[in-house]
Amino acid sequence: MDFLRPSTLDEALAMKAEFPDAVPIAGGTDVMVELNFDVRRPPALLDLGLVTELSGWTRENGHVRLGATVPYTRIVTELGDVLPGLAMAARTVGSPQIRNRGTVGGNLGSASPAGDAHPPLVAVGADIEVASTRGSRTVPAREFFTAPKKSALEPDELIVAIQVPEAAGPQQFAKVGTRNAMVIAVCSFAVTLDVAGKGVGTGIGSAGPTPLRALEAERFAAAELPWGSGEPLQENIVRAFGELVGAAARPIDDVRGTAAYRRHALSVLARRTLGWAWRSVPQEVAK
Amino acid sequence: MRVNVEVNGEQRTADDVWPGESLLYVLRERLGLPGAKNACEQGECGSCTVYLDGTPVCACLVAAGQVEGRSVRTVEGLGSAEELDPVQDAFVRTGAVQCGFCTPGLVVAAHDLVHRKPDASDAEIREALAGNLCRCTGYEKILDAVRMAAVAVKEQRS
Ligand SMILES: Cc1cc2nc3c(=O)[nH]c(=O)nc-3n(C[C@H](O)[C@H](O)[C@H](O)COP(=O)(O)OP(=O)(O)OC[C@H]3O[C@@H](n4cnc5c(N)ncnc54)[C@H](O)[C@@H]3O)c2cc1C
Ligand code: FES
Ligand code: FES
Numbered sequence: 001m002d003f004l005r006p007s008t009l010d011e012a013l014a015m016k017a018e019f020p021d022a023v024p025i026a027g028g029t030d031v032m033v034e035l036n037f038d039v040r041r042p043p044a045l046l047d048l049g050l051v052t053e054l055s056g057w058t059r060e061n062g063h064v065r066l067g068a069t070v071p072y073t074r075i076v077t078e079l080g081d082v083l084p085g086l087a088m089a090a091r092t093v094g095s096p097q098i099r100n101r102g103t104v105g106g107n108l109g110s111a112s113p114a115g116d117a118h119p120p121l122v123a124v125g126a127d128i129e130v131a132s133t134r135g136s137r138t139v140p141a142r143e144f145f146t147a148p149k150k151s152a153l154e155p156d157e158l159i160v161a162i163q164v165p166e167a168a169g170p171q172q173f174a175k176v177g178t179r180n181a182m183v184i185a186v187c188s189f190a191v192t193l194d195v196a197g198k199g200v201g202t203g204i205g206s207a208g209p210t211p212l213r214a215l216e217a218e219r220f221a222a223a224e225l226p227w228g229s230g231e232p233l234q235e236n237i238v239r240a241f242g243e244l245v246g247a248a249a250r251p252i253d254d255v256r257g258t259a260a261y262r263r264h265a266l267s268v269l270a271r272r273t274l275g276w277a278w279r280s281v282p283q284e285v286a287k
Numbered sequence: 288m289r290v291n292v293e294v295n296g297e298q299r300t301a302d303d304v305w306p307g308e309s310l311l312y313v314l315r316e317r318l319g320l321p322g323a324k325n326a327c328e329q330g331e332c333g334s335c336t337v338y339l340d341g342t343p344v345c346a347c348l349v350a351a352g353q354v355e356g357r358s359v360r361t362v363e364g365l366g367s368a369e370e371l372d373p374v375q376d377a378f379v380r381t382g383a384v385q386c387g388f389c390t391p392g393l394v395v396a397a398h399d400l401v402h403r404k405p406d407a408s409d410a411e412i413r414e415a416l417a418g419n420l421c422r423c424t425g426y427e428k429i430l431d432a433v434r435m436a437a438v439a440v441k442e443q444r445s
Contacts, residue, residue: 003288003306003352025350029330032348035307036328045306049353073342095418096396097345098330181417182331 002044009053009131012158015046017133020155022046026054026069027101029094030110054105054160062166065129068105068159075104083164085120085171085190092116092173095181105159108144111151111210118145118211119190119203120173127163132156138163145210169195170280172273175205176257176265186257189245189269193277198227202270207249207262214248214270217241221274233278238271245270292354294318295364304351311335311346313354314361322362322391326420333419336392337361343399345418362391365398373439374398374432383432385423393419393429401437405444 004022006012016022022044025031034040048054054069057079064082066075072090076099080087086104093099093116107117108128121128121141128139130153139152141162146152153159171192177183188205200221204212224237251262290301290313301317309328314320314337324334328347335346338360346359366372371379374397384390393416400407400415407415412433421429 001306003350005352005355025353028348028350028353029345032309032350033329035350036309036347041307045350045352047350047353094330095333096415097333097336097343097418098348100342101344101348181414 001042004044004046005050006046006048007050009051009158009160012046012048012051013131013133013156016158017156019044019046024048024109024158026103026106026109027071027098029098029102030106048105048158059166064164064166066104066162066164068108068161069103072099072102072104082166083120083171084167085124085173085192086117086164088171088173089116089120089175089188089190092175092180092183098182104162108151108159108162109153111145111149113145113148113208113210114185114188114206115211116173116175116185116188116205119188119205120171120192121162121164122203122211122213123190123192123201124165124167124171125201126165128159129161129163130154130157131160132158136160142213148209167192168197168199169193170277172277174269174273176269184256187249187251187262187266187269189266189273191270191273191277193225193281195227195281198222198225200225202245202248204245204249204266206256207251207266209250212248212250214245217244217248217270220244225278233275238274241274242267242271288352290351290355292356293358294320295360301351306350306352308351309347310337310339310349310351310354310359313351314346314359320361320363324388324391326388330418331420332389332392333396333416334389334392336395336419338395338399343396360395362394365394372398373443374401374436377432377436377439378429381428381431381435383424383428389419389421389423393421397429397433397436401433401440405437405441407433407437 023042024046054067057066075090104117107115126141173190175185175188185206187207190203192201200218202214246263246267251259326332326334330345337346
């Protein structure tokens, strides 16, 4: 097994083009588990740790360009204000040690339906920037996932950055699990409100072959929320929103929960998160 | 492959490293530092916690080659048998050590917390130690130890 250590993005892309079987390693929190248990024995590891183009974030015209290898801990401490939904999800990942190493690029690379970064990225309509020696392209987060643990990423491509629109209103994320730390979600849900644009975004995690969007629920809420009124939410709207979210899921029975439980729990998460989000709509905007 | 890494302030070299092996394996099996423990090899238990460039990580999830040129601090680098670090001392005094298997990782995680945030609330202490499992103590004595160590660190500072 080879250990490749590029120090620039160009070098990394050249190596990935030459050795498409080389497995990129960022925080290693997924890759190393597989190596330690001999689940995978790749011909080479491609360490992204020295590639500074991947390890920072910038704010550009209304979105954050988040480098693929920025660890969760930095998202929590540095981006909680502009990307509250992603930061909330980041705070629920694993443990402090896992958050100090794990990255959104790695979460996307693994493309697990349970990845906690995915629902907020889907809800807010983020774009994934990927590159190879052939050039770069962006893939909407909503189209990035193709099947469980499969994505639109080509074998010679690397994830470079995630372009996440800055929050246009309150965002929430919630996840169901057996304890607060170290939990792979039984199901999870992210909601975003665009207060000026009267829009609602949703992302469902761990209740389908890929992260999903609850389109009907989004349309319903966008039309029915009492935008600009400063009024509390009516119970029937919240309830219908929850049901539409539950209906949009495509869950299965597995060791972590049954399909029926997931649908039910998602409805509850959707009701609660919408309520929390609505309550924190700034009143001066709402009136 | 060869890996050069600063460990506990000393420049060390490990030879014949398999590129897929972990920092934990390098520390324990190649550099003779058995402090960090191997209990799960999947990031779940925290007993392998070490500082990597000042940040607590699970050594079992860092590839050996990723630490080339970087700096690692293990529980062995916190204090010595003659002069315990205040965190180690607090663990001993409060009875936070039973079988001791989780202790090295917890000491590093607690060391990080009390230096980063000596005024941490109980909730913050629990959160900071959520990645470290202990099968013996029931955690109460560990919380006592962290509170005691935090007081010691604050006294050192003032
Ligand atoms: C104890 C434990 C608890 C966990 N808890 C959670 C949790 O609560 N929620 C959650 O979502 N996940 C959890 N995980 C899984 C893991 O931490 C996350 O998926 C994390 O985001 C992976 O990031 P990483 O940088 O460590 O990825 P790595 O392990 O380095 O890589 C993961 C995959 O992505 C690929 N990859 C990495 N970076 C790139 C890139 N830039 N371009 C292309 N491919 C790339 C790698 O080749 C690999 O296939 C947990 C893992 C452990 C060990
Ligand atoms: S041995 Fe590394 S976390 Fe358990
Ligand atoms: S003292 Fe035995 S596991 Fe913690």
